[in-house]
Amino acid sequence: MSHHPHDRFRSFWMAALLLAVTAMPAAAQTGAASWVGTWATAPVRDDAASSFTRQTLRQVICTSVGGSSARIHISNLFGTRPLRVEDVHIARLGDGSSILPDTDRAVLFRGSRFIVIAPGKEAVSDPVAFQVPALSDIAISFCLPRPSGRATFHGAAHQTSYLASGDVSSSKDLSDAKTTESTWFLTGLDVQGAGLHGAVVTLGASITEGYFSTPGANRRWPNVLAQKLVEAGFGIGVLNEGISGNRLLADGAGASARHRFRRDVLELPGVRWVIFADAPINDLGSTKPQPSAAQLIAGIGQLIALAHQSHIQFFCSTLTPYEGANYWTPAGEAARERVNDFLRSEASGCDAVIDQDAATHDPAHPTRFLPAYDHGDHLHPNDAGLQAIAGAVNLALFTQASGRDGMRSSPSAGRHRP
Template sequence: MTTTWTAAHRAAAINPNENLAPFESRGFTDQTVRQSLRLAGGGEAVRIHLTNRYGTTPLDIGGAHLALRTKGSGIDPGSDTPLRFSGTPTVTIPAGEETISDPVELPVSAGEELTLSLYLPGDTGPTTFNAIPYDTGHAVPGNQLSAAVLEDPEEFATGHLLAGADVLAPAGTRIAVAFGDSWIEGAATTPGTDNSFPGQLNRRLTRGWTVNAGISGNRLLTDEIGEHLLARIDHDVLAVPGVSHVIIHIGLNDLGLPGHFAHPEPAEGPTAAEFKAGLTTLADRLHTAGLTVIGSTIGPYKGTVHDGYDTPRGQAVRAEVNAWLLGDDHPFDGIVDVAAAVADPDQPDRIRDEFNGGDGLHVNDAGAKAIADAVDVTLLDL
């Protein structure tokens, strides 16, 4: 059988040196860092992507192991495999660059949990990271790459240095990239359950799968948090092996963050015309690359607890953009009505109580499932 490398996990990166910093960045010194991931699809072998994309100095990896996860920081010792990079057990990743491990001959299935252990011998400085990893990470002093369980580890809620995993899948395997903000990444869903919208969508698919390239706080038109969506296309979509479809949710932060960060002073976000032009540019660039592009309405957020986020102007722009997306003039191949899927029927600008992640801005596990259930899977001809 002919096989090809296909993305099975992705973690979109944030620069730790951004001015807007709602998520705590950090570094490591002489520590073993252990992080887990769940594969969206399976194959005959695995390779791991590591990133120093936003590092300002070279990053020394003093060793890296890959293993099947048991629970918490635990691994199955019988599966523990040292990673190599061009045949060597250590690697230095230059500032601004990424690297891919040599293949590990480890047959894996969709839904399999793997754990990556990295020994970081020097002072990494603030690391390239992602806001909502698959699960809680663990760190302990020294080189403990092969430990079955890390004793009394430090826990951290963000993801660091791990950019993704590919599997050696049957040739012709096609996947979707879920691209956008916190409603893609899975903020307010339960860590370690794969209950983000893309994770729950995968349970509905009978062929191919979806990888998650969401960044909580991300915007369509403005950098921070993370590069804006139009700037992320090449790295986070077009460079993903196997991609044929893109599913997009974006806009909440374009509309809400200006007022939130300026509070109690007023602030203006993009106009509806500017936002529609940005979405059209996004769709056109992805279509030019030969991809199927699925848009979505902007989710509801009226009454959110975040000061200054909910403004009459932002709500008016959201209403105009959503009406355009539900009409016949938008540039997408299909639309998922995310807003309708989770809205309170009596107050459609608000998230219904059973889907509210607690702040009126994010959806919980049940809300993410409602969005996944709203997708017409015939749009995903994978």
Template structure:
């Protein structure tokens, strides 16, 4: 059986200096151990860890890295702790703007595995490259505790720092779906620590399929600020991930709604259509099956996010969705899946997390159900 390295987990990196820091700020680490829990979708017997200093301002040195199976909270399962090396050494220095990939580690993953990655940071390298909405608690403790089974007195943290991916050596030909989007993909609105983001749920509905969550809360298709704009980060985050066969493009809602919130010029339907066309073309040249999602409803959002919901914005949403339905080869009609049949400009109440933008756990399930049908049909 031929095997190949396949992306099994990804966390899209964000700069510590962007506006997202107003919500979950980044930080630096000195003589501290950082322990982070991630769920990996996909089966294999060996893995590699990816660490990123994409937005660092100086070289980042990590003294030690270990991987283990997760037990509960900050604890690892006894007997599963393994040291991770980089080019044969425990310590690794990552230049500013770079990412490193570890040496292979013998570690069996069985379709749905909760891993713990512990890193010891002996020296301060400034604010970390990070992912603000991990929706999974991480832990920080003083000193070198990468091998410790239980952490005592650990500080809890909400973002994910430095950890950008896990690859698994898997049988060649596995289907790999990259979920590329904003906060709806990132899982905002779903239960913390429950793995109810739509990509997590989608992975459970597709046999022998790896699903990568490449959502960034606040991300826009055409403009930077909350992560690099979609058309700029697509090559790095999707096309560079090994083994990707499908991509779900779920972007546009923030391009429509955020200008009203932030006092910026409105984005036209034509501009959004051009951006979606650019991504569709990039994916096509790479041989990916591209699934373009319609823009979901945001009616009533002004009560929570003033300026997001406007009549002009709703017209733009409708025009973009009409174009997606008419011109994209494979469509995930999330608008249809999530809207209230009695009031199509708003989320179905049973799917609304409360801010009238983000689906709750039930809404994420509806998204995953639709995507599973579309991907199965497109195979």
């Protein structure tokens, strides 16, 4: 497989990275007044048809950037009936299901303590004055007083949330609460505040979602990237839109990346960048007949064009190795290598390439994970492998010039292959 040379870029990008903190505000002068996503998840239809009645959901999410005010998104996208949501609260998480009472704030919708959301629709709350710390666990609680009908959810959240009887949204502790590893109806948390410069969406499948990462530890690679960005003072939100089993071209585990790109990337608040990662691996392993490398390349090209039409930078990730996985084939491997070679080429149209393949493969066996990074199924990385993927993201990429609105990035601002 060929690798694009990058030595001539090194001095420029090292200087850009050192200047990033001072350069960013000039590129995003409207950032403090604009909403930026600090957390998001991709909505999926619950085929088990779960329903809730007279129950409180207390859901735990981990922020990326912080802010001084917040708003939340609740979705009934796949619902079968109007969804009534009452007594919505946001607070800092304490121990277990408890909250820190001094931080608890009620959240309103159009000035009301309840909202009825029609099937296929989403509701965005009124702003609430609430100090959202970066990289912190936040509890969002709300009551579902009537039968909810089919749920809109994200099945594998890799985070424990809580379900209790009755309306106990404002209670410090939830007695006899059941636990869930899914996220229900809640799809986003946005913040406003000084020093915010937009958000990056990580779009992909189970590797992006954090499958096999340590539950509750926030060790998914987008979480690790968020920590790196916060520590560097960049003020950039990271929105994880990975879905386990998702594919680029074919629907199945949720709508395909091609079909959900507008909803799960373009329509999210403050988005300036998208990193597209592992979904095509599932096309190679799960689709019959298996798509060709040319079809996958064309599909990625469609996403790049959509991003550029919205002045969003598109960062391509090479596909990680998967030999030894139960759906690996020599034909799939050949297609993976052709896709990776194309992404690394000048013809790709990518604004940058993040080489997840190079970051994770075994140099002695390039079609396989490095054993220290392999969770054991030869398809998914462990925590160390996820950290290596995040480490492959050059933070200098986020210093590229913004577009006219101060919250978008011009696709012509230059291309870089770390």
